[in-house]
Amino acid sequence: MTDTYAVPTATGLPDHADLLDATRAVREVFPATPQQVWPLLGQDLGATVWVKHENHTPLGAFKARSAVVFFDRLARSGPLPRGVVSATRGNHGQALAYAAGRHRIPATVVVPHGNSREKNDAMRALGAELIEHGDDFQESLDHAVRLADERGIMLAPNFHPWIIAGAGTYALELLSAVPDLEVVYVPIGLGSGVCGMLAAKAALAHPVEVVGVVSAGATAYADSIAAGELVSTPVTTTLADGMACRTPRADALALIRDGVSRLVTVTDDEVSAAMRLLFRSTHNVAEGAAAASTAAAVQERARNADRTVGVVVTGGNVDTDVYAAQLGRTVDGA
Template structure:
């Protein structure tokens, strides 16, 4: 393994400068009830208030805005279950180009409609029988588009890391940072920012029980694939960690904890009832880990990333009634 990480703190700072004034600087919330239930001081970074309703806009804009002019003019392509799809679609629109997005047939309706609403063309596939990466690569090659991956790119990782950069700039010292894990881009960028600014901080990832590919991979010391996860946390339904993201995460993470779908539902309910904020299942997993007392030993000051809030009212009610 090379000594130099593929993304540095300076890369995250450069990304922050590039997205400033385009992406939102999202709020950090505090709940006394949450502190009491967890037994620690918790600072909640609310990426559900980001443009497109999720952290993904940070990395997508950072990556798309750095494309050479001729590639940008030709258009971009991406594959995503929803949030990256919307992020690339909006970044393309902001930068005056077009986007084609490969999305699973069962992607949440709200995410499909929002992606189309930003002007993107949508191509669907069966996530349980087809390979989205192969489809996206073939489509990009056929149409001459620049492929913007959801996490396997230094500019994506650096952009996602700006969420943790902002959090630490706003709240100062933290003993631990707890972050949802799907493909690993958010936690990789967050870990680069957090460990660069606060040496000694613990960085803990959270996965759904059905999709524990990163946990297994860290324990094995190599990337491990799992069957396509069936979980309400659709944004975390990854089969295998990214090669680039894993190269960062295996060096910087202190561990991965798992949460059940029921625990995710309870975190969504808590965020809505006690913090008056709507969080999608993938976005709620890190909060679920705190409420379920999965972080051991328990630090005194914890930062937690709520990564997104893209869910329609019907699906939200259905999950909380389930």
Template sequence: MFDLHQLRQAAELIHQSVPPTPQYTWPLLAERLGCQVWAKHENHTPAGAFKVRGGVLYINELIKREPRLPGLVTATRGNHGISLAMAARNAGLRLQILVPEGNSAEKNAAMRACGAEVVEYGRDFDTARQRAAELAEANGWHFVPSLHPDLIKGVATYALEFLEAVPDLRRVYVPIGLGSGICGMIRTRDLLGLNMQIIGVVSSAADAYAQSFEQGRIVCTETANTFADGMACRMPSPDALEIIRKGAARIVRVDDAEIRHAIVAFHEDTHNLAEGAGAAALAAAMQERERNRGERIGVVLSGANIDREVLASIFGAALVRPRRRLVGDRRSPAKGQTP
């Protein structure tokens, strides 16, 4: 793993193309949750998600090691691929990306717009990942994994920005896909010597990491059927699990309904857009509202790359439900509602 000096060097490199993102505390979120909530806005990166940081650093270090690469291949549900596509284009490298069948059309379009060749293969991310590794071996391409020390160090720069700006948080909620985001947060907290809990968040429909965390061994699930594609992992990484088990306080499960509610809450309270995985941390904090009462907490809004049709269905459903009243809300009740 990296030390603090190496992390700061990575941040200097990444900031040449990815400016630091803001962290804000929002009064309406505080009212909704009954505590002070700081959001780290990785939805504000040029790629719309935190993964771009890892792509920049990974490609930079890879070119140093292998300056004559014939091409790259990887697998993704979207943000990892967008990150690598942007970095590969800037480096003049060919990149093929495998995505599962039925993947986000808008994420696919973003990857193609950056010059990557996008191929749909298999029923889920893990199937596409296995196929990408086979293609790399057969064609002599470099296989880019979804978890690697350079990817962790790259995305850990968001944690460095966040924890240096707001060092006195009681706990931080971090979504888990394959694990780079939470591993980077754990390592950064430890390097800064902070006394802060880190809470992982998974989808209840893709809870392989939660089961593995609780049982102390790798547990794979048969499916990962959640619309929050950034968390749709059914095969945990042993390396990530080791870091998470040592450094996270616990892992919280949130279901798709809770994630949708958090997407609406982010928009209603902050006018920020969040994809499924991006809203998961807030969903977990809302679930643990009583535990956090009066505390100072952080949530990682990891990305905003959600398809328009999915977003429209979420907002459309929210419009037909009564508006949820907040703590201390003095507004008159809607017609037909009691105070």
């Protein structure tokens, strides 16, 4: 057993300077993603709807931003680790392999058994060593912790202020482009995406109402806020794998509890309908977790009548057979 390479310490939400520095790092690798109003989607939701297209990053998900920023700051903080390991359901692992590879650092990712085949293939194609272990994300994470200790490499975090800063760059783009945005819906997995939105809101003093979205099959954050303490909840979602968090993080929970106006819970059926709606009205592919924000906006259609609404399509990495099955459904005529 060897000493694990420790992640540099950082705390709290990134400020405006942090987000600008993170934006610089991202721009060195890829351009801003679009935010766009789609009239057909607006007709369905009875509002002006801005879609933030994080499915348009080079990796098809917002996680690319966080990994680029994390390794940029790691490179500036001291000697780089000889290797990194982390757990993922897919998008974080792709981003880890991508950003680590740019710095010539070997990356290992641990995924649960039965994980997305196409995401697994993408991680391998990006150079990651892929290990299948456990029945859910938490068991994969526990194994990643052991591997970091055994190999003496860095456990790359899924949640960290540098990770939030990277995620916050998408939110900074959206809120800067749409100063009159009234409400924005953000899916919650482990929490970096919604915390990035909270950071950008604070940095710009933007009045937008931030609404967090959780899966009805992964209610750990909602249950923890209701209980006033950390609560682990079994994960049952089969479609929103990017939101499949069983055990919340205390630091993420505190930021979400204090920052979001409320949480909306969406079912897999609602997510499926939102995937079809997004394709029909924008011809964009959204994975389950990415469609959750739109599902929440559909659920709150009456509340948002004639308002300016934002939905974050966090990624488009969904297996072909899964997506085809959702497009082929006709639940409620959708």
